[in-house]
Amino acid sequence: MDYKYKIIENGNVMKKDWGKWLARIAMATLMLMSTIGAAWAADYRPLVGRWQRTDGGYVIEIRQVATDGAMEAGYFNPRPINVSRANASIFKEHIKVDVELRDAGYPGSTYTLLYDPDKDALLGFYYQAVQKQNFDVVFVRMK
Numbered sequence: 001m002d003y004k005y006k007i008i009e010n011g012n013v014m015k016k017d018w019g020k021w022l023a024r025i026a027m028a029t030l031m032l033m034s035t036i037g038a039a040w041a042a043d044y045r046p047l048v049g050r051w052q053r054t055d056g057g058y059v060i061e062i063r064q065v066a067t068d069g070a071m072e073a074g075y076f077n078p079r080p081i082n083v084s085r086a087n088a089s090i091f092k093e094h095i096k097v098d099v100e101l102r103d104a105g106y107p108g109s110t111y112t113l114l115y116d117p118d119k120d121a122l123l124g125f126y127y128q129a130v131q132k133q134n135f136d137v138v139f140v141r142m143k
Helices: 018-040
Strands: 006-009 012-015 049-053 059-065 071-076 083-091 094-103 106-116 121-128 133-141
Touching (some): 059 094, 106 133
Antiparallel strands (some): 006 012, 049 059, 083 094, 106 121
């Protein structure tokens, strides 16, 4: 008997269809990974929207956040400023937002913000790269 191509199931010898068997295992594995990934993925949906800094007309627009935290974002003062990097992550059970600006007058200035769901606000600091100073900042959702 060639066990490479046949299996015994309920006392019967059956020809094994390896292609279907492997496909079923692959599908079950993908379904399990998808379920686990969805359960572990952070919910970044509250970040999507336009956020205005309380001390001026500065606006962060978060258009989309992927499950890995990669953000599609814009920054306006009031004209558009290039966002070189934007991402979300989880920090001590809070959603954290990091935005880096690289443009004229913004040589690597950064925002490091935490989302406060009770206030629906982004709180944190702004590192002004030209002055090499940090400033406390608050962004509120624009209605």
